[in-house]
């Protein structure tokens with residue numbers, strides 16, 4: 124049977140991301156109709172403010188202008204993540220930090236890691252990126268003259284999640300003619316072969332589609348009905364809860380061009396600056412911290428009582444569906460899986476898998492069997508590696524000051540791939556050939572910044588002729604480039620203010 128009617132269930136950022144990806148790919152066939160269905164009674168999760176640079180490519184593909192994004196979604200730029208307090212305070216000081224910047228630690232493409240290992244006691248690894256000094260100085264990644272989606276250094280965005288969904292929704296409806304309706308699905312009917320036949324709404328109306336995309340968040344209404352098993356990964360990632368709040372900011376406050384991730388006794392706190400407010404989240408392991416300890420620790424971070432804050436507790440289900448694609452249904456976003464928000468992996472995996480679906484979209488229901496096998500293998504591999512990368516942050520820390528850190532750093536529950544890689548990286552630094560496929564969405568450069576940001580112990584190699592001189596020159600060039608950028612780039616807040624003023628002038 125030909126696939127003509129496609130339903131996307133869920134109007135959170137995953138649903139609208141899927142609508143744009145499918146719209147961009149399928150709208151060239153006018154006989155295909157995409158409908159997004161969301162419930163007025165079931166709210167979206169409303170968190171998810173940090174992204175990674177890949178989002179720029181995606182938004183360009185959707186045809187969304189960077190100026191629209193910046194002005195409509197309270198955007199600030201993100202040049203990476205600053206990890207504070209992830210190391211032992213006794214050994215590295217109370218203010219210890221490192222960066223995972225959005226750049227390469229190979230200056231001019233040259234591998235300086237062998238040299239860096241010989242200098243590790245005196246040279247912070249983060250300094251292999253220009254972003255270290257640019258971000259520390261709160262500079263914008265873009266010049267005023269930089270073109271759309273490009274800058275002097277690479278970047279992604281922080282945004283207001285609700286406004287981002289609205290922008291995606293408007294784009295999908297206007298540009299790709301995606302239909303939109305409000306209904307609450309009460310029942311999911313199956314065909315005799317176990318595929319989905321129809322949706323029954325609370326109005327009792329029944330509606331049939333040929334293909335379904337489950338973006339219904341943690342409820343995962345379609346995947347649950349299809350009884351697709353959920354692979355629980357809570358033994359690898361111990362954090363399972365978040366306390367979320369928003370703080371207003373004033374117009375004159377500086378805006379940091381990075382996500383600040385500050386570790387605490389049983390997890391970490393995200394601190395994301397937008398133009399209008401700060402988004403904060405206290406991520407923790409409920410097995411290691413009581414509610415009162417959470418409040419005390421969060422309040423000490425904020426420097427004030429939590430009494431009047433609009434706090435929201437979000438339980439987190441860590442793991443993913445064994446199958447991303449079952450019969451005539453695919454799951455995306457939280458319905459597909461989730462690993463706590465460190466490194467902003469959720470929108471990234473949604474984006475990645477929605478694109479995979481769009482590129483492999485079946486023409487007939489018979490195609491599903493062939494295509495699903497490939498896509499399921501790819502998405503399962505992606506999730507496993509994303510979980511490895513998150514677990515790495517906790518595992519390689521040298522903190523041993525609380526039960527949580529002792530449990531994380533002695534956690535034997537990890538994938539064989541991560542175990543093998545960590546053993547190899549004790550012998551020599553990571554290299555690109557350690558990563559097997561394009562489904563390793565975090566690759567050698569990401570691993571290098573995290574491992575050596577936390578001084579992972581790798582055996583020193585013998586330096587080749589001229590290797591030390593060449594490496595040290597290249598690292599000096601990174602520093603010179605940073606100094607140059609510090610002179611030329613505007614402060615982040617000033618850049619955003621100038622854009623705002625320009626647009627206001629143009630509107631007059």
Ligand SMILES: Cc1cc2nc3c(=O)[nH]c(=O)nc-3n(C[C@H](O)[C@H](O)[C@H](O)COP(=O)(O)OP(=O)(O)OC[C@H]3O[C@@H](n4cnc5c(N)ncnc54)[C@H](O)[C@@H]3O)c2cc1C
Pocket residue numbers: 132133134135136137138160161162163164165166167168169170171172173174284306307308309338339340341342344365367404437438439455456457458464467468469470471473
């Ligand atoms: C604490 C926390 C912090 C996070 N931070 C980040 C971050 O910094 N970066 C990042 O990339 N991601 C982050 N995420 C993940 C991010 O929030 C999600 O990827 C994103 O919001 C997408 O959610 P969603 O669309 O899958 O689900 P939701 O936003 O929950 O949307 C679900 C939709 O399904 C609909 N629905 C549900 N049931 C039915 C039904 N029966 N009938 C009809 N409709 C139904 C609802 O109406 C809603 O529209 C975070 C998540 C958490 C929990």
